[in-house]
């Protein structure tokens with residue numbers, strides 16, 4: 306999906322995620338509790354904050370404030386303006402970093418005054434907002450301002466992990482385990498009420514069993530942490546509910562299954578949006594060139610490597626406005 310609708314769907318996936326409040330959330334997928342990312346921001350803020358008195362700073366597609374957190378560790382009361390299209394992310398950010406002004410906005414069209422910031426930063430965020438977002442962000446910088454980004458690398462370490470997670474959810478969804486669970490639960494309740502025969506119940510259970518075996522195989526193949534632990538949670542929850550079916554109302558079970566389906570869909574959507582957002586070398590060069598043509602100079606364009614992997618974790622892009 307592309308165009309504005311893709312953005313709207315994506316906002317839903319991300320909001321579902323941030324409603325769960327995950328510390329250091331950007332890094333939970335991609336395996337990157339990466340010191341190399343933290344080092345990049347520490348060095349960036351140490352250098353830029355030392356050079357400026359009371360800079361106006363914007364963290365774009367900020368999530369719950371991973372980058373803002375790096376700046377606040379250096380200057381605890383620093384007011385960083387923060388923007389994301391997920392309200393839940395911003396509410397969490399305001400709890401963690403009180404005093405940071407927040408605006409819910411699509412980074413493709415930030416409703417902020419042109420040339421009003423000294424520093425604009427984004428970590429694994431701006432690339433989600435489409436190919437014009439970099440120019441939009443650059444337009445927010447005052448003369449002498451600096452734009453610093455960490456961007457997902459197409460086929461990099463985080464990309465590969467998101468791809469594997471997405472494929473795991475695809476494999477799970479192809480088992481139709483939630484649909485078959487719904488049938489088996491419904492038959493179980495009907496049996497308890499005397500509204501279906503034991504044979505009908507056993508038929509529903511027989512149809513459900515291969516999906517459960519398929520899930521067990523997926524867990525053996527991909528491990529309990531695959532897809533952010535969702536498979537393992539699903540397996541444990543289904544086993545628990547199935548054993549204790551009579552303790553629940555049928556509507557509770559239906560709602561719970563619908564909730565699991567929505568959670569899986571949002572997770573898959575979020576993984577896919579990361580894959581769609583990643584930049585290859587040519588995208589990076591093309592988009593950077595457009596900004597360089599508008600009176601900016603290149604300070605840094607590089608890749609950060611993940612510890613213990615041959616794959617890069619992120620593009621770095623730092624551009625300064627003359």
Ligand SMILES: C[S@@+](CC[C@H](N)C(=O)[O-])C[C@H]1O[C@@H](n2cnc3c(N)ncnc32)[C@H](O)[C@@H]1O
Pocket residue numbers: 312315319320329330331332365366367368369370371372388389390391394410411412413427428429430431433434435
């Ligand atoms: C991978 S997370 C990174 C969050 C944060 N920068 C960090 O490093 O933890 C991507 C973030 O981009 C936000 N996002 C995605 N598309 C966006 C858009 N078009 N406009 C604004 N925010 C967006 C999501 O809500 C999410 O918070």
